[in-house]
Amino acid sequence: MVRVKICGLTKKEHIQVAVEEQVDYIGFVFAKSKRQVTVEQAKVLAQSIPEPIQKVGVFVNETVENMLHIAKEVPLDVIQLHGQESQQVVEALKPYTTIKAISVRTKEDVQKAAQYNVDYYLFDAPGIEYEGGSGNTFDWTLLENTKINRQNIILAGGLTPENVGRAIEQVEPYGIDVSSGVEIDGQKDEMRMRAFMNQTRNGVV
Numbered sequence: 547m548v549r550v551k552i553c554g555l556t557k558k559e560h561i562q563v564a565v566e567e568q569v570d571y572i573g574f575v576f577a578k579s580k581r582q583v584t585v586e587q588a589k590v591l592a593q594s595i596p597e598p599i600q601k602v603g604v605f606v607n608e609t610v611e612n613m614l615h616i617a618k619e620v621p622l623d624v625i626q627l628h629g630q631e632s633q634q635v636v637e638a639l640k641p642y643t644t645i646k647a648i649s650v651r652t653k654e655d656v657q658k659a660a661q662y663n664v665d666y667y668l669f670d671a672p673g674i675e676y677e678g679g680s681g682n683t684f685d686w687t688l689l690e691n692t693k694i695n696r697q698n699i700i701l702a703g704g705l706t707p708e709n710v711g712r713a714i715e716q717v718e719p720y721g722i723d724v725s726s727g728v729e730i731d732g733q734k735d736e737m738r739m740r741a742f743m744n745q746t747r748n749g750v751v
């Protein structure tokens with residue numbers, strides 16, 4: 547079964563919905579974003595996330611020192627690197643599980659993923675205002691014939707309850723990641739979160 551990450555949660559009531567829907571990963575954005583949370587906010591929200599749900603911190607070109615500090619404080623299970631971080635940064639974050647986001651415009655962008663030795667490769671559309679969370683999709687056919695194992699691929703970028711079934715069928719990723727697609731007017735929406743989960747788990751919107 548495909549794993550699901552819902553990202554950019556900032557409110558307890560939406561964490562509750564994600565927990566009820568048995569998502570696999572909940573993401574907190576610590577980078578500059580309209581969904582940015584402070585360490586203190588994330589710490590409080592994290593208290594209502596039971597195991598085995600994994601808590602993911604999303605960072606953009608943050609220092610290793612800060613990331614490790616925040617990961618310990620919250621605490622986080624997974625670190626998502628959504629900027630132009632190097633493999634050296636990935637190495638410095640062990641033993642945390644790491645996700646490296648790759649912005650995809652071309653086939654060459656997909657090939658760039660091979661320079662990283664990381665737990666998961668998250669393929670996303672290029673950011674607009676911020677590095678991620680644009681709500682835009684990219685051309686999924688660019689992932690065809692990639693050497694990256696499907697079991698290490700997380701698909702992101704503009705996924706919604708309406709297109710996620712098609713995305714899973716076409717890309718066959720390990721996981722999918724959604725933020726904008728389960729929002730209305732910039733806020734997470736319970737009905738869209740539940741519809742997204744229904745669609746991924748049962749093929750029902």
Ligand SMILES: O=C(O)c1ccccc1N[C@@H]1O[C@H](COP(=O)(O)O)[C@@H](O)[C@H]1O
Pocket residue numbers: 553554573575577578579580581604606628668670676677678679680681682702703704705723724725726727
């Ligand atoms: O969500 C954000 O605001 C954000 C800001 C900076 C870096 C990453 C961010 N989110 C990540 O963006 C993708 C796709 O989001 P969307 O579904 O297209 O809105 C996802 O990986 C988020 O983790």
